[in-house]
Every structure is written in structure tokens, then in C-alpha cells.
Amino acid sequence: MRIFPCLSLIAALVFVAVMPAGAQNQGPLDAARSAARLAQFEPVRSTIAGDANQTRIHLGISESVPYRAFLLDAPPRLVVDFQEVDFADAKPEAFLGAGAITALRWGPFRTGWSRMVAELSGPVRIERAVMQTSGAPALDISLVPVPEEEFAPHPGSAESALWDLPQPARVAQPINRQDGTRNVVVALDPGHGGRDPGAEAGPTTEAIVVLTFARELKERLSRAGIEIVMTREDNRFVSLEDRLTRARSAGADLFISLHADALENSTQTGAAVYVFDPDATRSATQKLTERHGRGDLLSGVDMIGQGDDVAVALMQMARRETAPRSLAFAQNLGNAISRAGLTLYKPDVQFADFSVLKAADIPSVLIELGFLSSDGDRKRLLDPRWRARMAEAVTGAVETWARADAAQAPLLRQ
Ligand SMILES: [Zn+2]
Incomplete structure (x- = not known):
């Protein structure tokens, strides 16, 4: 079966929330x-x-x-x-x-x-x-x-x-870090959509597979008392900047991007969890990065282009706070997935330069649920029972992370 690689995201404006020095x-x-x-x-x-x-x-x-x-x-x-x-x-x-x-x-x-x-x-x-x-x-x-x-x-x-x-009026307020006194807000970001089907394997498209999973995961997380904002609710194209804006406007504490990509000529199977690393050049993630990161080059409004020293400085400052929180969630998630007996393609957290993870002010991870290019993974992705186990694992990881993350909040404020 021929596997088509997914289209790159069209535009990738990366916008930094205002975070004054100090x-x-x-x-x-x-x-x-x-x-x-x-x-x-x-x-x-x-x-x-x-x-x-x-x-x-x-x-x-x-x-x-x-x-x-x-x-x-x-x-x-x-x-x-x-x-x-x-x-x-x-x-x-x-x-x-x-x-x-x-x-x-x-x-x-x-x-x-x-x-x-x-x-x-x-x-x-x-x-x-x-x-x-x-x-x-x-x-x-x-x-x-x-x-x-x-x-x-x-x-x-x-x-x-x-x-x-x-x-800016809607996004400039610094996100109020969750400290256990209010509901946690999670942004679920089903990748691709509309004119960008993502990876394709016969009639199955990544855009539909991850949307189905996102809807089920939303149900599961909501039952656990977690507030959800979806970056898209149906199979339509949403630009990267709109996805990030929706997450910020809702005051998301955590951004989870959902994908199920294909690797050509590959027999790889299993899920993988990614966090952002601007210097990621590891060849294992290179192909996926090309698909998810190229949007930056096409965008005429890249805030982190050369000369935008301030944007870079602000992002670095925000990321110093969020990077360890992203990593903590990614580790929880990897553990939860293996404890649930689900296959991980790579047991460790992966680092990649995905544009969608560049929201410096929100802890962000990207989950590759599996490979559409693998017959086994595709069967699992289309199986409601498998998806329920995965949704359960993600929910458990969010709850564990939120408790530990809230306990950290007062320590940082001193
Ligand atoms: Zn994808």
C-alpha cells in the first residue's frame, strides 16, 4: 500500500506572549x-x-x-x-x-x-x-x-x-499557572485537517484518525474534571497560529498535539512522545521534523527570524519555565503508555523542532500515537478498544502531572 507523506503546515507564526523582564x-x-x-x-x-x-x-x-x-x-x-x-x-x-x-x-x-x-x-x-x-x-x-x-x-x-x-489583547496576559486551586485546562490539538489530510494510507487519513481520538480523549479527560479546548472540532484546516491562539485564549495549562504519521519504507511501530528542542538535529526525528517544521520557512511573519532578538529573548525566558514542565509531562506520559501495555516506538522522550511545540509559554508535547505506515499500528488506531486504553493512559498522565506541577507552583513564586 502506498503511503503518502503529510503536507507541511502552511504557516507557522510563532508569537510570544508578553512577559516583561523580571x-x-x-x-x-x-x-x-x-x-x-x-x-x-x-x-x-x-x-x-x-x-x-x-x-x-x-x-x-x-x-x-x-x-x-x-x-x-x-x-x-x-x-x-x-x-x-x-x-x-x-x-x-x-x-x-x-x-x-x-x-x-x-x-x-x-x-x-x-x-x-x-x-x-x-x-x-x-x-x-x-x-x-x-x-x-x-x-x-x-x-x-x-x-x-x-x-x-x-x-x-x-x-x-x-x-x-x-x-495581543487576547493573548498578552501571562498565563496564570495552575496551582491546584482551579480546574486544569488542556488544549487538545488534533494535527492536520481539511486540505491538509496529514499522512495517508489508502482511505485512512491522519487528520481523521487523530480527530476521532481527540474527541474520545476529550470525553475521558472531561469526566476526570479537566477542562478541554480543542484546536479543531471537525475536519477543517486550522492554521498553526490559530491553534496556538485558541490554546492561549482558553488559558491552557498544557498543549497536547496528536499525530499519527507515516514513515516511508519503514517497519517502525508504536507511539512516541516529543517535546520541543530548538537544536534537535537527531536524524531519527529528522523526517518527521521536516513535515511539521517546514511551515516556518514559508511564513512571511516569523517572529523569531533573524534580528528579532527580543522575540527570541522573551521566548527563551518563557521556555526556561515551561521546558522542564513539558518534559515532566512527557515522562509521565511515556510511563503511563508503557504501564498500560501499549507499544512505544521509542521508550524515552524524543526531542524535535516541531513548530507546533514552539508556544514558549505553555508546556507542550506532541504524541505520535502510532505509524499509519504500519499495518499493525493502523489496525490499532482504528480499534476503539485500543484508543480507549490510550485515552485512559493519557488521562492518568495528565492527572499525575497536574498534581506534581501544582505542588511546584508555590515553590517557584517565593
Ligand atoms: Zn502529523
């Missing part, structure tokens, strides 16, 4: 207050300098914020989007007169986002874009002129590139 030492109220305060543009610390060979933009901001910078064509423009910076009544005209910038405007762009647009006298390249995070926060951008044929504007209109950005 947030880990604050109470939840303080953290929420800092998140609500807008960063201020500081005109006295800002300059635009340069000549025919270079343009240097230095924008003083009261605190560092996630941003992105890109070029548009017709006419050539530099666009910088900030996660809400208050420009107050600073006059852009006051900064004109040097380098390649012929006109400048700024202001609120859409909810939660501010935009600066600089019209340029000709094609340029962004030579450098760095957010200074320590000392006096500022965004430094330098532009150098390039020949027409080397000009690389962002494809499409700026609006369409931004259209799918999660609304």
Missing part, C-alpha cells in the same frame, strides 16, 4: 499590570542619521517590545511593526533630513499593534535590526542602498501579512 519575580497582578502598560516612544533618545551609503535609525522606547521590520515596494518603504508602542504626539517630520528616508509616519495600526512606515528614495537592504534590551531600550535599524535587482520586498500587501496575527 516578570518571574512578580505576583500575577504586577505582571498583568506591566503587560497592560504601553511602551512609550522617546523622541529625545531617537535619531535618524546617515548619508548616501547608509541610513541609521535609532528609536528610543521606554521598554523593549516584540517587533518586526520588513520592506515593501512601489514605492520602496521600510515598515516596522511594534507590539503597541505609544508615539503620543511625537512629530515624524522632525526626524527627516538624513539618509534614504524621504517621508515618515507612525501610529496605531490595528488592535495591539503600532506601525512606522518610512518611504525611501530607492531600493535598500535591512543590514541590521536589533532591539537593545538592556540599559536604554531602543530599536536600531540600518539600511544600505542596493541595486534594483537585489531589492527584496516582503511579498503581498502589509495588511494580508498581518491579517492572521493573534490579537
Whole structure:
């Protein structure tokens, strides 16, 4: 039987929740207050300098914020989007007169986002874009002129590139860590869907198999008093950013992505549990990573692209807290699966660079329930009794993890 590999995810915007420096030492109220305060543009610390060979933009901001910078064509423009910076009544005209910038405007762009647009006298390249995070926060951008044929504007209109950005108003609040005083919220993420069927083996598609399992698992977890948010309820395509936004909006304490992929020319069987590792290059996981991670390369709105130092720093900070929690759940899950007598393809937790696991602020794991490319696994995945045992094992692991994780919460707050 021919096995078709699953399509890569189309877009993989990775968005970081705002987590101000020092947030880990604050109470939840303080953290929420800092998140609500807008960063201020500081005109006295800002300059635009340069000549025919270079343009240097230095924008003083009261605190560092996630941003992105890109070029548009017709006419050539530099666009910088900030996660809400208050420009107050600073006059852009006051900064004109040097380098390649012929006109400048700024202001609120859409909810939660501010935009600066600089019209340029000709094609340029962004030579450098760095957010200074320590000392006096500022965004430094330098532009150098390039020949027409080397000009690389962002494809499409700026609006369409931004259209799918999660609304910061809904996602910016730091997630309130579960401490045993409220119900645990779990996001179940059945992989693929709609125009992306995932792996295929004859009439069986990964998208349907994992959706069926997710619905059953939701029932089982709900009976155990766990609140569930599904990233998709039916067989439709949901973008990666929408999946993460749904999980965040629901305040998910745990994100569980469900897959059942195929490996071509392989006899491998069994389940495997993955957590995110940005440096994962292990060849065993390489093929699967290609399928689940390539979306990043296709996305024009990658927050962790080169130059987005702040986004990277914020994600690293958030991940320092969530990575051990993800790993703890993954270990519980692996143990629960083997205790239930279900086959594990790899007994240890696996590390992979899957885009869907990049939500730095939510502990996240990906379960490969089995291989659609294996006759035995496929039979098991289609067997309700096998799925019930797997759902039972996952539920047990969530309960064990949630108790241990809640016990950790007060220790970290001290
Ligand atoms: Zn998959």
C-alpha cells in the first residue's frame, strides 16, 4: 500500500506572549499590570542619521517590545511593526533630513499593534535590526542602498501579512499557572485537517484518525474534571497560529498535539512522545521534523527570524519555565503508555523542532500515537478498544502531572 507523506503546515507564526523582564519575580497582578502598560516612544533618545551609503535609525522606547521590520515596494518603504508602542504626539517630520528616508509616519495600526512606515528614495537592504534590551531600550535599524535587482520586498500587501496575527489583547496576559486551586485546562490539538489530510494510507487519513481520538480523549479527560479546548472540532484546516491562539485564549495549562504519521519504507511501530528542542538535529526525528517544521520557512511573519532578538529573548525566558514542565509531562506520559501495555516506538522522550511545540509559554508535547505506515499500528488506531486504553493512559498522565506541577507552583513564586 502506498503511503503518502503529510503536507507541511502552511504557516507557522510563532508569537510570544508578553512577559516583561523580571516578570518571574512578580505576583500575577504586577505582571498583568506591566503587560497592560504601553511602551512609550522617546523622541529625545531617537535619531535618524546617515548619508548616501547608509541610513541609521535609532528609536528610543521606554521598554523593549516584540517587533518586526520588513520592506515593501512601489514605492520602496521600510515598515516596522511594534507590539503597541505609544508615539503620543511625537512629530515624524522632525526626524527627516538624513539618509534614504524621504517621508515618515507612525501610529496605531490595528488592535495591539503600532506601525512606522518610512518611504525611501530607492531600493535598500535591512543590514541590521536589533532591539537593545538592556540599559536604554531602543530599536536600531540600518539600511544600505542596493541595486534594483537585489531589492527584496516582503511579498503581498502589509495588511494580508498581518491579517492572521493573534490579537495581543487576547493573548498578552501571562498565563496564570495552575496551582491546584482551579480546574486544569488542556488544549487538545488534533494535527492536520481539511486540505491538509496529514499522512495517508489508502482511505485512512491522519487528520481523521487523530480527530476521532481527540474527541474520545476529550470525553475521558472531561469526566476526570479537566477542562478541554480543542484546536479543531471537525475536519477543517486550522492554521498553526490559530491553534496556538485558541490554546492561549482558553488559558491552557498544557498543549497536547496528536499525530499519527507515516514513515516511508519503514517497519517502525508504536507511539512516541516529543517535546520541543530548538537544536534537535537527531536524524531519527529528522523526517518527521521536516513535515511539521517546514511551515516556518514559508511564513512571511516569523517572529523569531533573524534580528528579532527580543522575540527570541522573551521566548527563551518563557521556555526556561515551561521546558522542564513539558518534559515532566512527557515522562509521565511515556510511563503511563508503557504501564498500560501499549507499544512505544521509542521508550524515552524524543526531542524535535516541531513548530507546533514552539508556544514558549505553555508546556507542550506532541504524541505520535502510532505509524499509519504500519499495518499493525493502523489496525490499532482504528480499534476503539485500543484508543480507549490510550485515552485512559493519557488521562492518568495528565492527572499525575497536574498534581506534581501544582505542588511546584508555590515553590517557584517565593
Ligand atoms: Zn502529523
